[in-house]
Amino acid sequence: MPLPKPVAALAPPMPEPLIQRFKAIVGDRYAITDANDQAPYLRDDRGLYIGRTSLVVRPANTEEVAAVMALAHETGTPVVPQGGATGLVGGHVPHETGAEIVISLNRMTAVRAVDPAGNTMTVDAGVTLQQAQDAATEVGRLFPLNIGSKGSCTIGGNLSTNAGGTQAIAYGMARDLVLGLEVVLADGRIWHGLRTLKKDNTGYDLKHLFMGAEGTLGIITAAVLKLYPAPRSIEAAWVAVPSAEAGLALLNAAQERAGPSVTGFELMPRNLFDFVLKHLAGARDPLAEPSPWYCLMELSSASASGMRETLEEILAAGFEEGIVTDAALADSIDQRNGFWRLREGMSEVQKMEGGSIKHDVSVPVAAVPAFIAEAVAACLAYMPDCRPVPFGHLGDGNIHFNVSQPVGMDKAAFLDHWDRVQTIVHDIVAKHGGSISAEHGIGRMKRDLLPGVKDPVAMDIMRQVKAVLDPKNILNPGKVL
Amino acid sequence: MPLPKPVAALAPPMPEPLIQRFKAIVGDRYAITDANDQAPYLRDDRGLYIGRTSLVVRPANTEEVAAVMALAHETGTPVVPQGGATGLVGGHVPHETGAEIVISLNRMTAVRAVDPAGNTMTVDAGVTLQQAQDAATEVGRLFPLNIGSKGSCTIGGNLSTNAGGTQAIAYGMARDLVLGLEVVLADGRIWHGLRTLKKDNTGYDLKHLFMGAEGTLGIITAAVLKLYPAPRSIEAAWVAVPSAEAGLALLNAAQERAGPSVTGFELMPRNLFDFVLKHLAGARDPLAEPSPWYCLMELSSASASGMRETLEEILAAGFEEGIVTDAALADSIDQRNGFWRLREGMSEVQKMEGGSIKHDVSVPVAAVPAFIAEAVAACLAYMPDCRPVPFGHLGDGNIHFNVSQPVGMDKAAFLDHWDRVQTIVHDIVAKHGGSISAEHGIGRMKRDLLPGVKDPVAMDIMRQVKAVLDPKNILNPGKVL
Numbered sequence: 001m002p003l004p005k006p007v008a009a010l011a012p013p014m015p016e017p018l019i020q021r022f023k024a025i026v027g028d029r030y031a032i033t034d035a036n037d038q039a040p041y042l043r044d045d046r047g048l049y050i051g052r053t054s055l056v057v058r059p060a061n062t063e064e065v066a067a068v069m070a071l072a073h074e075t076g077t078p079v080v081p082q083g084g085a086t087g088l089v090g091g092h093v094p095h096e097t098g099a100e101i102v103i104s105l106n107r108m109t110a111v112r113a114v115d116p117a118g119n120t121m122t123v124d125a126g127v128t129l130q131q132a133q134d135a136a137t138e139v140g141r142l143f144p145l146n147i148g149s150k151g152s153c154t155i156g157g158n159l160s161t162n163a164g165g166t167q168a169i170a171y172g173m174a175r176d177l178v179l180g181l182e183v184v185l186a187d188g189r190i191w192h193g194l195r196t197l198k199k200d201n202t203g204y205d206l207k208h209l210f211m212g213a214e215g216t217l218g219i220i221t222a223a224v225l226k227l228y229p230a231p232r233s234i235e236a237a238w239v240a241v242p243s244a245e246a247g248l249a250l251l252n253a254a255q256e257r258a259g260p261s262v263t264g265f266e267l268m269p270r271n272l273f274d275f276v277l278k279h280l281a282g283a284r285d286p287l288a289e290p291s292p293w294y295c296l297m298e299l300s301s302a303s304a305s306g307m308r309e310t311l312e313e314i315l316a317a318g319f320e321e322g323i324v325t326d327a328a329l330a331d332s333i334d335q336r337n338g339f340w341r342l343r344e345g346m347s348e349v350q351k352m353e354g355g356s357i358k359h360d361v362s363v364p365v366a367a368v369p370a371f372i373a374e375a376v377a378a379c380l381a382y383m384p385d386c387r388p389v390p391f392g393h394l395g396d397g398n399i400h401f402n403v404s405q406p407v408g409m410d411k412a413a414f415l416d417h418w419d420r421v422q423t424i425v426h427d428i429v430a431k432h433g434g435s436i437s438a439e440h441g442i443g444r445m446k447r448d449l450l451p452g453v454k455d456p457v458a459m460d461i462m463r464q465v466k467a468v469l470d471p472k473n474i475l476n477p478g479k480v481l
Numbered sequence: 482m483p484l485p486k487p488v489a490a491l492a493p494p495m496p497e498p499l500i501q502r503f504k505a506i507v508g509d510r511y512a513i514t515d516a517n518d519q520a521p522y523l524r525d526d527r528g529l530y531i532g533r534t535s536l537v538v539r540p541a542n543t544e545e546v547a548a549v550m551a552l553a554h555e556t557g558t559p560v561v562p563q564g565g566a567t568g569l570v571g572g573h574v575p576h577e578t579g580a581e582i583v584i585s586l587n588r589m590t591a592v593r594a595v596d597p598a599g600n601t602m603t604v605d606a607g608v609t610l611q612q613a614q615d616a617a618t619e620v621g622r623l624f625p626l627n628i629g630s631k632g633s634c635t636i637g638g639n640l641s642t643n644a645g646g647t648q649a650i651a652y653g654m655a656r657d658l659v660l661g662l663e664v665v666l667a668d669g670r671i672w673h674g675l676r677t678l679k680k681d682n683t684g685y686d687l688k689h690l691f692m693g694a695e696g697t698l699g700i701i702t703a704a705v706l707k708l709y710p711a712p713r714s715i716e717a718a719w720v721a722v723p724s725a726e727a728g729l730a731l732l733n734a735a736q737e738r739a740g741p742s743v744t745g746f747e748l749m750p751r752n753l754f755d756f757v758l759k760h761l762a763g764a765r766d767p768l769a770e771p772s773p774w775y776c777l778m779e780l781s782s783a784s785a786s787g788m789r790e791t792l793e794e795i796l797a798a799g800f801e802e803g804i805v806t807d808a809a810l811a812d813s814i815d816q817r818n819g820f821w822r823l824r825e826g827m828s829e830v831q832k833m834e835g836g837s838i839k840h841d842v843s844v845p846v847a848a849v850p851a852f853i854a855e856a857v858a859a860c861l862a863y864m865p866d867c868r869p870v871p872f873g874h875l876g877d878g879n880i881h882f883n884v885s886q887p888v889g890m891d892k893a894a895f896l897d898h899w900d901r902v903q904t905i906v907h908d909i910v911a912k913h914g915g916s917i918s919a920e921h922g923i924g925r926m927k928r929d930l931l932p933g934v935k936d937p938v939a940m941d942i943m944r945q946v947k948a949v950l951d952p953k954n955i956l957n958p959g960k961v962l
Contacts, residue, residue: 117733117847162682173680176657191938198877199654199843200916201643201693202923202935203961204943208689212682229737252598256710259783260741302740306787362680366598396679435681442683454683457672461950462685468949469942480684 011099014054018075022057022101025067030107032056041082041102042093049090049444052098053080058107062182062190062221068103069219070188078474079103081215083157084128086149088360089443091161091214091479100477103219105156111135112222119227120179120196125156125220132225141227144171144263148344156220162212164439166343169395170263171228173439175211180224183210186217186470196224209465214441215476217469231300233307236264236336237315239327240291244369246323247295251365251394253323254297254314261307264298265395266343267368272350272389273342275404279352280345286328286338295394296343298336346391350404353387355411357403357421361429362438365397372399375428379403382424383417398438401425426453442480450480492580495535499556503538503582506548511588513537522563522583523574530571530925533579534561539588543663543671543702549584550700551669559955560584562696564638565609567630569841570924572642572695572960581958586637589702592616600708601660601677606637606701613706622708625652625744629825637701643693645920647824650876651744652709654920656692661705664691667698667951677705690946695922696957698950712781714788717745717817718796720808721772725850727804728776732846732875734804735778735795742788745779746876747824748849753831753870754823756885760833761826767809767819776875777824779817827872831885834868836892838884838902842910843919846878853880856909860884863905864898879919882906907934923961931961 023031032038033055042051059065072079078100082092085104094100108126115121116139123132129150136143145158147165157163159181163174171177180195193207210218241247247267254262270292276283297314299307311329318324330336350356363371376388385406392400403421405414426436426449436453437446451459466473466481504512513519514536523532540546553560559581563573566585575581589607596602597620604613610631617624626639628646638644640662644655652658661676674688691699722728728748735743751773757764778795780788792810799805811817831837844852857869866887873881884902886895907917907930917934918927932940947954947962 115845115847118845119736120845162686164680164682168680172657175686176653185938185942189938189941191942192936193939195916196845196914197843197916197919198846199645199649199874199879199919201645201918201920202916202927202931203693203939204698204946205643205656205689205693206939206942208686209946212684212686217685229740231740255600255783257783259710259712261783302736302738302742303787303791306784310784362678364596364599364601364677365679366596393680398680433677435676435678435683437682438678438680439682446683450683455673457666457670458674458684458687460670461666461672461687464949465685465690465946468945 009097011097018077019055021071022055022068025071026057026059026064030058030060041085041104044088044090044093045086046088049093050096051094052096053094053100053102054098056102056104058104060107062184065103065184065219065221066188066190069184069186072101072474073187073472076472076474077101078477080476081105081160081219083125083154083160084149084152086153087157087161087443088440089445091441091443091476092157093444095478105154105221108221114139115196116141116227118196121225121227122194122222123155123225124222125154127155129153129155129158136227137230140230142230143225143227145174145177148347155223159211159220159223160213160215161441164393164396164398166264166266166393168393169265170260175208177226178207178211178223179226181207181210181220182222183218183220186472186475191218194222194224214443214480216466216480217475229302232302233305234298234300234336235307235311236296236298236330236339237311237327238286238339239295239297239315240287240325241293241295241323242291242325244293244372247293247394248366248369249323250295250297250318253317257314258299258310261299261301261310262297262395263300264296266296266392267394268294268296268343268346268391269389271387272346272391275349275353275389276342276345279349283342283345287326289326291325296339350389350402353404354409355405355414357415357418359401359422359425360438360440361401361425361434361436362396362398363429363432363434365395367432368394368397368399371428371432371434375401375425378424378428379421382421396438444479447478447480490578492578499558500536502552503536503549506552507538507540507545511539511541522566522585525569525571525574526567527569530574531577532575533577534575534581534583535579537583537585539585541588543665546584546665546700546702547669547671550665550667553955554668554953557953557955558582559958561957562586562641562700564606564635564641565630565633567634568638568642568924569921570926572922572924572957573638574925576959584700586635586702593703595620596677597622597708599677602706602708603675603703604636604706605703606635608636610634610636610639617708618711621711623711624706624708626655626658629828636704640692640701640704641694641696642922645874645877645879647745647747647874649874650746651741656689658707659688659692659704660707662688662691662701663703664699664701667953667956672699675703675705695924695961697947697961698956710783713783714786715779715781715817716788716792717777717779717811717820718792718808719767719820720776720778720796721768721806722774722776722804723772723806725774725853728774728875729847729850730802730804731776731799734798738795739780739791742780742782742791743778743876744781745777747777747873748875749775749777749824749827749872750870752868753827753872756830756834756870757823757826760830764823764826768807770807772806777820831870831883834885835890836886836895838896838899840882840903840906841919841921842882842906842915842917843877843879844910844913844915846876848913849875849878849880852909852913852915856882856906859905859909860902863902925960928959928961
C-alpha cells in the first residue's frame with residue numbers, strides 16, 4: 001500500500017445552493033463545511049488516506065438519511081457513508097478530489113429496543129460496539145462481536161464491513177449476528193427489514209447483500225442483533241507451543257473436546273510478543289521460558305462449571321503429545337484480561353518498531369502452518385532483515401501477516417516495498433485458496449487487486465447488482481468495485 | 482391452498498429439433514420424454530401440484546448443467562431446477578402448461594471432498610442429506626442439518642430453499658452451514674465459488690443471494706459445507722409441560738444453563754400426540770399421565786460428560802417452578818430415537834385424520850404462546866369442530882400451525898376453507914411481526930401472498946435482482962416472484 005499520490009484534479013466545488021439544500025435537511029448545526037471541523041471525517045487511523053469534501057452531514061435519524069440520499073440521487077451527488085471512521089482499507093474516507101459529501105451516522109445512537117426474552121436487540125447504526133455490548137450485558141446477555149476498536153467503531157460500520165474479531169470462532173462474523181436490517185437505498189427509499197425472526201424464508205435474503213458491501217449498495221441505518229446467554233464460566237490460558245503446527249493440533253484437540261465452547265483461539269509468534277514486552281506498559285511474560293509460538297485459548301460456557309476442568313484436560317493431553325510445552329491459566333478476571341491485553345496490544349506495538357507492511361489474509365484453517373512457513377521464507381528471501389510477525393485468529397484461518405521493517409532502515413524506503421512484498425504474500429495466499437481480505441474488506445486499498453483474485457463471473461454479478469441498486473454510482477464510488 | 486385449477490391453455494409442444502439439441506447435451510438415456518417415466522418429476526409429495534413437460538433432462542455434471550442453461554437462454558426455454566422433489570410449496574414442479582423443461586440434478590451425487598481437519602466437505606447438489614450426514618459421520622464429524630425427508634431431499638434443494646429442521650436452534654438454517662457454492666447462472670455461465678474459508682471479505686456475499694432463492698436466480702450445482710465435531714454426549718427428555726407458556730419458560734431456562742448445547746427443542750400439543758398414539762405403529766406414551774403439552778428437549782456436547790447432569794438440573798428446576806409436571810429421560814440411543822420418532826411421526830399421522838390446512842409460520846420466540854392461543858381461538862371461532870394441532874421448533878419461533886378437519890366432515894369440503902383459514906392464521910402472524918413461510922419457502926403456493934406481507938421496497942429489490950440475473954425470466958418462472 002504505497003501512500004496515496006497527490007491528485008492533480010480537484011472536483012469543482014459544490015454549488016452553494018446545493019449545499020444549502022443539504023443543510024436544510026439536517027440543520028445548519030449538523031452540516032460541517034469548516035475544514036478544521038471536517039478533519040476527523042476525512043482520514044483513517046493509519047494516516048494512509050486523507051480526503052476532501054465540500055460537506056459533512058450528520059443526519060439525526062433514518063428519515064433524514066433518506067432525504068439526503070433522495071437529494072443526492074436527484075442531483076447526482078456522490079456520498080461516502082461513515083460510522084466510527086475506524087476502517088483499515090480507506091472505505092470510509094472520501095477521495096482527494098472532494099467530489100463526495102460525507103454522511104456520518106454518528107448522531108444516530110439510540111438503542112431502540114432490548115428484548116432479553118427473545119434474545120434480540122434493535123440499535124441505530126451509530127451505536128458503538130461497546131455500547132451495544134454494554135446494553136446486552138445490562139440484561140444478562142452477550143453480544144459477542146468483539147474487535148479492538150470497539151470503543152469507537154459503530155454497528156453500522158461493523159455490519160457494512162462484516163467485521164470479524166476474536167469471538168468469530170464460536171459466534172461467526174458480524175453478518176451471522178443479525179436478524180434484520182433497515183437500509184436507505186441509493187435513491188432515498190427505505191427498506192424496512194427490522195425483523196426479529198429466527199426463521200423467515202419469504203424470498204431472497206437481502207440483508208446479506210447489504211452487509212459486507214461497504215456502503216456501496218445502501219446505507220444501513222439500524223439492525224436487529226442476536227443476543228446470547230451471558231457465559232457463566234470463562235477460562236483462559238496463555239499457552240507455549242513449539243510451532244504453528246502444534247498450535248493447530250491444539251486447536252483441533254480443543255474443538256473436539258469443547259466444540260462451541262472454544263470462544264477464542266489466537267496464535268502469536270515470539271518476535272511479536274517481544275515487541276509487546278518492550279513497548280506495552282506493564283506487559284510481562286506469564287511464562288518463565290521463551291517459546292517460539294504462543295496460543296491464547298479461551299473456553300466459555302453458559303453452564304456455571306466444568307470449563308476449568310475441560311481446559312486442564314485439553315492442556316494435559318497437549319503436554320503428553322508434546323504440542324504444549326508450558327501454560328499459564330488465568331485465576332482471575334484480571335489475569336484473563338491481562339492475557340487479552342497482551343494479545344490486543346500486538347497491533348499497537350508494531351508502530352513502535354517502524355514501518356509495517358500489512359496483510360489481512362485467510363487460508364483454510366488446516367493450511368495455516370504451511371502458509372506461514374512459506375510466506376515467512378519468501379519474505380526473508382526478498383529482504384533478509386525484514387521481520388515477519390504473523391499473528392491472529394487461528395480458529396478462523398485468519399492471519400494478520402504483517403512484516404515489520406529491518407532495524408535501522410528508513411521507514412519510507414521500507415514502505416516503498418509494499419507492492420512487491422504484498423505480491424509475494426498474496427501469491428502464497430492464492431496458492432492455498434485463500435482470501436486477500438479476511439475481515440477488513442476491500443475499500444479503496446484493495447480495489448485494484450480484487451479483479452485479479454476474484455472469480456470473473458463473481459465480479460460480473462457484483463457489477464450487475466451494483467448497477468441495478470445504484471444506477472448513478474453515487475454510493476461510495478470507487479470503493480470495492 | 483385450494484387444489485390447482487385445471488388449465489385451459491397448454492403451451493405449444495417443444496419443437497422436436499430443440500428437444501434433440503437438449504438431448505445431445507445429456508445423452509438420450511438421460512433425457513426423459515415418456516410420460517410414465519416423467520411422472521415422478523412432475524408432482525409434489527402431497528399431490529397438490531401435477532405439472533407437465535416436454536422434457537426432463539438429467540445432466541451428469543456442472544458442465545452439462547451449464548450447457549443446458551446456455552441453450553435454454555439462447556432459445557428462451559424456461560426451466561425448473563429440481564433436486565429430491567420433496568418441496569412442500571410446489572417450487573420444484575413445472576406448471577400445468579408444459580412450457581418448462583425440468584433439470585433434475587439427481588445424477589450429480591459425488592461427495593467431492595471431505596476434510597475433517599479443516600471441518601469442511603464439498604458435495605454435488607444431488608447428494609441426499611442422508612448421504613451428506615453419513616459422509617460426515619464416517620470421519621467423526623457432524624453435518625447438523627436434519628429434516629424429515631433426509632433420505633430423499635438433496636443438498637442442492639436444501640440450500641435453494643434454505644431448509645430449517647430440528648437442529649437449527651443450535652446450528653442455524655441451511656444457509657448458515659455453507660462456506661462456498663458453485664452456481665450455474667441463467668445464461669450458462671458458471672460461478673466458481675467453492676471456497677473453504679471461514680472468513681472472506683472480498684466483495685458482496687453472493688452465496689446468500691442464491692441460497693433461499695428457490696432456483697429463480699441460478700442453479701446451485703455444488704457446495705462447501707461446514708462440519709462440526711461429532712457430539713460425544715447426547716441426552717434427550719420427553720417432558721410434560723402444563724402450557725405453551727411453560728414450554729417457553731423451560732426453553733429459556735435450558736438455554737440460560739446450556740447455551741448452544743441445546744440442540745433440539747420441540748413443542749407439541751396433546752391432541753396431535755393422540756394422533757401419533759393412534760396411527761403410528763409401535764408408538765406409546767413415555768409418561769403415565771396425559772399432559773396438555775409436551776416438549777422434546779435434546780442437549781448435546783463435544784465433551785464426553787456433563788450433559789446428563791445439566792439436563793437433570795434443568796428439569797429439576799422446572800419441577801420446582803411448576804413449568805415441568807413429568808419427564809422421561811432417554812437411557813439409551815434407542816429410547817432417544819424413539820422420542821424423535823414420536824415427534825417426526827407428527828407430520829405423517831395428520832393424513833390419517835383427513836384433510837389438513839397447513840401453515841409454516843414463525844413469530845418472535847417470546848410471542849409463540851400468545852400466537853398459538855390467539856390462532857387456536859380464531860380457528861375455533863370460525864369452525865368450532867376443527868382441530869388445530871400447532872407443533873414444531875419452539876426454539877426458532879417456528880410453528881407448523883396445522884388445522885385438521887372436523888371428525889366426519891368431507892375432506893374436500895373442509896379444504897375449500899383453506900383460503901379463509903389461512904387468512905385468519907396469517908393475520909395473527911402479521912400482528913406478531915411473523916413470517917408466513919418460516920422454512921418451506923414461497924414456491925408457487927405462497928407466491929400470490931408474498932406482495933401482501935413483504936415490505937414493498939424489498940419486493941422491488943427482489944424484482945430488480947431477478948431481472949438483472951435472469952433477464953429472460955427462464956429460471957423457475959412463476960415461483961417466488
